[in-house]
Amino acid sequence: MASNYASQFVNLLAALLLLVVFAMLAQRRILSMINLFAWQGLLLAVSTFIVAYSTAQHHLYYSAGLTLVLKVLLLPWLLHRLMRKLNVRWDVETLINIPTTMLVGIALVIFAFNLAAPISQLAEGITRGLIGIALASVLLSLLMMLTRRKAVTQVVAFLALENSLFFAATSATHGMPLVVEFGIALDVLVATFIFGIFFFQIRETFDSLDITHMEKLKDD
Amino acid sequence: MIDLQLMALLLIPLFGGGMLAVFGARPWAAELNSLMSFCTFVASVALTMRVIDAGPQAAFNEQFFIDQFNVYLVALTAFVAFTTSLFSRPYMRIEQHHGKLSVGMLHLYYSMYQLFTFAMLVALTTNNMGIVWVAMEAATLTTVLLVSLYRTPASLEAAWKYFILCGVGIALALFGTILLYFAAERVLGQGGTALLWTHLNEVKGELEPTVLKLAFIFLLVGYGTKIGLVPLHSWLPDAHAEGPTPVSAVLSGLLLNVALCAVVRSKVLVDGSLGSHFAGNLMMGFGLLSLLVAALSLFRQKDIKRMFAYSSIEHMGLITFAFGMGGAVATYAGMLHMTVHSLTKSAIFFAVGHAVQKAGTQQMDNIRGLLQVSPTVGWGLVLGTFAILGMPPFGVFASEFLIVTTAMHEYPWTTPILLISLGIAFAAIFGKVQPMVFGETTAKPLPHPPALVPVFLHLLLVLILGVYMPAYLSDWYRQAAALLG
Numbered sequence: 190m191a192s193n194y195a196s197q198f199v200n201l202l203a204a205l206l207l208l209v210v211f212a213m214l215a216q217r218r219i220l221s222m223i224n225l226f227a228w229q230g231l232l233l234a235v236s237t238f239i240v241a242y243s244t245a246q247h248h249l250y251y252s253a254g255l256t257l258v259l260k261v262l263l264l265p266w267l268l269h270r271l272m273r274k275l276n277v278r279w280d281v282e283t284l285i286n287i288p289t290t291m292l293v294g295i296a297l298v299i300f301a302f303n304l305a306a307p308i309s310q311l312a313e314g315i316t317r318g319l320i321g322i323a324l325a326s327v328l329l330s331l332l333m334m335l336t337r338r339k340a341v342t343q344v345v346a347f348l349a350l351e352n353s354l355f356f357a358a359t360s361a362t363h364g365m366p367l368v369v370e371f372g373i374a375l376d377v378l379v380a381t382f383i384f385g386i387f388f389f390q391i392r393e394t395f396d397s398l399d400i401t402h403m404e405k406l407k408d409d
Numbered sequence: 410m411i412d413l414q415l416m417a418l419l420l421i422p423l424f425g426g427g428m429l430a431v432f433g434a435r436p437w438a439a440e441l442n443s444l445m446s447f448c449t450f451v452a453s454v455a456l457t458m459r460v461i462d463a464g465p466q467a468a469f470n471e472q473f474f475i476d477q478f479n480v481y482l483v484a485l486t487a488f489v490a491f492t493t494s495l496f497s498r499p500y501m502r503i504e505q506h507h508g509k510l511s512v513g514m515l516h517l518y519y520s521m522y523q524l525f526t527f528a529m530l531v532a533l534t535t536n537n538m539g540i541v542w543v544a545m546e547a548a549t550l551t552t553v554l555l556v557s558l559y560r561t562p563a564s565l566e567a568a569w570k571y572f573i574l575c576g577v578g579i580a581l582a583l584f585g586t587i588l589l590y591f592a593a594e595r596v597l598g599q600g601g602t603a604l605l606w607t608h609l610n611e612v613k614g615e616l617e618p619t620v621l622k623l624a625f626i627f628l629l630v631g632y633g634t635k636i637g638l639v640p641l642h643s644w645l646p647d648a649h650a651e652g653p654t655p656v657s658a659v660l661s662g663l664l665l666n667v668a669l670c671a672v673v674r675s676k677v678l679v680d681g682s683l684g685s686h687f688a689g690n691l692m693m694g695f696g697l698l699s700l701l702v703a704a705l706s707l708f709r710q711k712d713i714k715r716m717f718a719y720s721s722i723e724h725m726g727l728i729t730f731a732f733g734m735g736g737a738v739a740t741y742a743g744m745l746h747m748t749v750h751s752l753t754k755s756a757i758f759f760a761v762g763h764a765v766q767k768a769g770t771q772q773m774d775n776i777r778g779l780l781q782v783s784p785t786v787g788w789g790l791v792l793g794t795f796a797i798l799g800m801p802p803f804g805v806f807a808s809e810f811l812i813v814t815t816a817m818h819e820y821p822w823t824t825p826i827l828l829i830s831l832g833i834a835f836a837a838i839f840g841k842v843q844p845m846v847f848g849e850t851t852a853k854p855l856p857h858p859p860a861l862v863p864v865f866l867h868l869l870l871v872l873i874l875g876v877y878m879p880a881y882l883s884d885w886y887r888q889a890a891a892l893l894g
Contacts, residue, residue, distance in 0.1 A: 246599070307619045308588070311595070327584060334577060343573060350580050357584060361591045366604060368472075369539030373583070376546040380576070383550060387557075387569065394562050403566035406647045 195243035199360075202236040203322045206356060207298070210326045213349060214294055214333050215287050219280050222345050223268045229352050230260030237359050248367045249359065255374055256355065264348060264381055271385055272341070275392060282339050290336055294329050301325035308361075323357035340391055340398040344384045351377055411468045414459060415475070418452040418483070419530055421445060426523035433516035439498040442519045446487075446494040449526060453487035456480060461885055465892070467536065467607060474536035474607050477889035478744075482533050482670055485748055489662050489755050490526045492863040496759045497522075497655035499860045503766050504653065506856045514558050518653070525551040525659065529667050538604045541671050542579065542586050545635065548664055549575045556652040567647035574644040575634055582631025582671075588624035589678070592617045606674055613681035625679040625688050628672065629695065635668035637722045638729060639699040649718035650771065654762030657714055661721040662755035666747050669725065673732050677893055680735075692733030697826055699726025704830040707837035712771045713761055716841060717754065720797060723834055724750045727827075731812045732893075734819055740890035742811035749804035749871050753796045756867035760789035763859040764845070773841055778850025787846045789864040794842045796871050798835045804874030 209229045216222045234257040241249030272278045284290070305321035330350035337343045355373075358365050365373075388398060395402040425445030432438055457480050460466060465476035475483075501518065504510045510518075528551055532544035549572070557568035586604075593603040596615045602608045609616070630641065637645040649657045676688040703723035710716035728750070731743030763786045768776040780787035796803035809831065816823045 304623070308591070308623065311617060311620065324584075327580075331577065334573070340569070347573070347576055347580075350577070354580060354583050354587065358587045358590075361587060362594055363599065365539055365587065365590055366537075369537065369543065369604065372540060372543030373546075376543055376550065379550050380546075380572075383553060383572070386554065387565075387572070390557065390560060390565055391569070394560065394565055400569065403562075403569055406563060406566055406570075406651075 195239050199236050199239050199319070202232050202239075203319050203356070203360070206232050206236075207322050207326055207329075210329045210333075210349060210353070211291070211294060213345070214290060214329060214336075215284075217281050217284055219282060219339065219341055219345075220272065220278055222342055223265055223272070226268075226345050226349060226352075227261055227265040229349060230256060230265070233352055233356055233359075234261060236356070237364075240359055240363060244363055246363050249364045251367060252359065252364050252370055255370070259374055259378065260348075260352060263378075267381060267385065268341070268345070271388060275341075275388055275398065277341065277398060280339070282337070282342055284336065290332070294332060297328040297332060298325040301328050319360035320357065323353060323360055326353035327357065329353075338399060338401055340388055340400050343400065344381075347384075348377070348381070411456075411459065411466045411475070414452065414456045415468045415473055415534065418449065418456055418487075419527065419534070421449045421452055422523045422527035422530065425449075426520050426527060429516075429520040429523055433519040434512050438515065438519045439494075439501065442522060443491070443494040443498060445523055446491040446526065449530075450487040450491040453484045457484045461881070471536055471602075471605055471607060472540070473534050474605075475534055476892055477885055478673075478892055479533045479670060481744065481885065481889060482666055482747075483530060485666070485751055486526070486529055486533065486663050489751055490522075490529075490659060492866065493655050493658050493662075493755060493759075494522065496658070496762070496860040496863045497653075499857045500655060500759075500762050500766070501653070502857050503855055503859075507766070509559060510653075518555060518558060521551045521555055522655075522659075525555075529663060532667050533670060536605045536607055538586055538589060538606060538609070538674075541674075542583055545582070545632070545668065545671065546579050548667065549579065549635075552652075552656060552660065552664070555656045556648045558653055558656070559651070561651070564651040567644075567651035571644045571648040574641070578631050578634025578641060580631070581627050581634075585624045585627030585629075585631055585675075588620055588627065589675075592620040592624065592682075606678075609678050610681070613678050614684075616678070616682040618683045621679045621682045622687060625675055625691070628675045629688075629691055632668045632671045632675075633695060636665050636672065636725050636729065637699070638695045638726065639702040639722065642699065642703075642722050645722060646715045646718040649721070650712050650714040654714070654758055654765070657718070658755040658758035658762075661718065661758060662751040665721060665725050666751060669728060669732070669747070672729070673893060676732065686735070689733045689735050692729050693820070693823070694733075696726045696728070696730030696733055697823060699723070700730065700830045701726075701826060704833040704837070707834055710837075710841070711773055713765065713773050713776065713841075713845070714758070714771055716773070716838065717757055717761060720834065720838060721750075721754055723830070724754070724797075727809070727812060730816075730823075730827075734815060735893075736815070736819070737887070737890050738811060739815045739819075740893050741886050742808050742815065744886050744889060745804065745874070746808035746812065749808055749874055750797075752867040752871050753793060753803070753805060756864045756871075757790065757793035757797060759860065759864045759867075760786055760793055763855070763861075764790060766855055766859075767853060769853070773845060776845045778848045779846045781848075782850045782854070783859070785861050786859060789861060789868070790842065791846050792868050793864070794838060796868060798838060799831065802872060802875045803868075804871045807875050807878075
């Protein structure tokens with residue numbers, strides 16, 4: 190009975206996760222996007238915790254803790270700090286055609302569910318059907334990276350992609366081996382630092398964080 | 410014993426990275442960098458001898474696995490990393506003399522260079538498909554700040570593209586790895602062993618084919634971005650053209666191989682599971698497309714490093730095609746081609762680096778008369794170009810010949826595409842290199858003597874491989890080809 194509740198709760202969290210990705214896709218303000226990213230991390234940590242509890246996979250508790258520290262506290266804090274230092278806290282991004290982006294997003298979700306259908310058949314226990322949602326949020330994060338024009342929001346999209354992958358790992362497989370997960374977390378952390386260094390270099394060189402300035406390299 | 414040898418191989422560059430993080434600003438940092446690379450090379454030779462004598466071995470609780478296939482890449486990687494460090498010593502001093510680099514930038518360069526070597530060696534030797542991913546991402550992270558080392562607008566753009574595109578690509582590879590684990594844990598059970606390649610290889614027949622099919626698509630697209638397979642290649646020419654030349658040399662000569670190694674490992678699992686040639690066919694398709702598109706793009710190039718970057722895409726396409734065909738001969742040829750391409754392409758980048766320093770520009774229209782101002786750099790470029798274009802007696806000819814003849818036999822319809830692409834590449838590169846080396850010149854002499862030993866050493870090795878293949882080497886390659894099936 191308990192596992193039934195757990196399963197429903199994880200499904201609810203998965204749906205919320207997908208919703209947050211959609212909200213990020215449509216969000217114009219950079220600051221709100223970072224906050225949404227932190228919420229996504231929190232949903233992820235809670236769902237990992239529930240999966241850990243109901244399947245008695247102890248190493249998932251570590252994953253949940255790691256997610257909480259890294260993706261809910263540390264990375265959003267780092268990004269907020271960067272925003273303050275770069276003085277782009279209140280920047281608003283002009284997004285082209287949000288309704289079209291949303292429609293493309295819905296199409297991607299349908300595509301992801303179809304693609305994942307044969308795999309979901311194989312999954313057991315509480316995680317069945319979550320692979321489709323995970324794949325959908327991976328694809329939506331990719332779409333987000335394509336539509337964004339500011340360096341900071343591209344990075345948030347990149348981190349959201351990482352979150353979706355993490356969700357895929359916990360939902361489909363009850364988490365990768367711990368050594369791999371630590372390695373991945375380390376890579377993400379280092380990548381965020383390097384992104385931070387880049388922001389300053391880009392702003393120094395181009396006087397803005399708009400990546401439209403960076404489309405000059407061509408073959409001729 | 411094997412544990413110790415492997416530990417030496419991996420810890421030397423890690424330790425070197427730490428040392429250079431501390432001492433990278435000292436005047437002797439370049440020598441320390443070469444010394445560390447040399448020690449890594451010695452450790453790789455010791456490991457190679459052992460594996461050739463005693464066969465495939467696992468180390469550290471099976472977390473690492475070394476067989477004839479990856480030990481050959483380990484030796485190649487350590488060797489080219491060593492010679493590139495020799496080349497970078499005078500090259501970076503000249504750049505510093507020209508005011509393009511500061512001491513702080515060199516500091517970053519030296520320490521990242523060692524860590525990059527470390528990441529590549531981990532990616533090659535690890536048995537864990539998850540750690541392969543972590544190490545590949547680490548290799549990107551260590552090189553991304555090197556691509557933007559000059560801090561010019563163009564180099565920043567190139568580095569950003571490299572970071573974002575490879576980041577997305579590698580994220581897809583992670584999804585592929587997750588799917589692989591999903592299929593594996595149903596057979597091998599939860600926990601540590603389900604991502605170990607050796608264990609997966611034993612049970613590959615029992616893995617769920619539908620999942621593995623999807624996993625391979627993600628893995629190929631993900632690591633394929635790193636290999637520079639068309640249409641995922643757009644970061645590669647930018648990163649190779651805008652970064653410092655030693656970085657272009659190791660990216661072109663080594664990192665692409667490491668990514669391809671990961672794809673080949675996955676292919677062995679997937680085709681074993683499906684019992685068909687699905688993964689091989691995909692690799693052949695991507696390989697042919699890369700070969701053709703890169704060859705056609707060569708004509709449009711005006712920047713010399715960009716042109717040779719496209720040539721790398723072309724050759725990686727050919728190698729991917731060869732591994733895709735599979736079978737003893739094609740795999741053997743693919744490995745031989747990987748070797749000679751790494752050696753030749755890094756030699757070319759060394760020569761190109763000095764040529765660019767002399768001419769003061771990367772625009773091919775403004776580089777003229779290299780033979781007049783510096784016969785050694787000029788001849789290095791000419792011979793390197795001949796070698797990479799597959800002229801006999803260089804080794805590239807031998808491997809290309811093997812690949813094309815195997816393709817004629819197994820997949821006759823691919824022959825015209827292969828031959829036309831190689832012909833186009835020949836015309837394009839030869840036509841552009843010829844005016845650069847002959848004729849009158851405006852180039853200036855360099856403030857430090859250039860590093861030409863690595864150029865001619867590499868070309869000599871390629872020549873030897875073309876003329877005479879030592880028996881133990883061909884035995885070694887044959888064993889490795891047999892392992893990959």
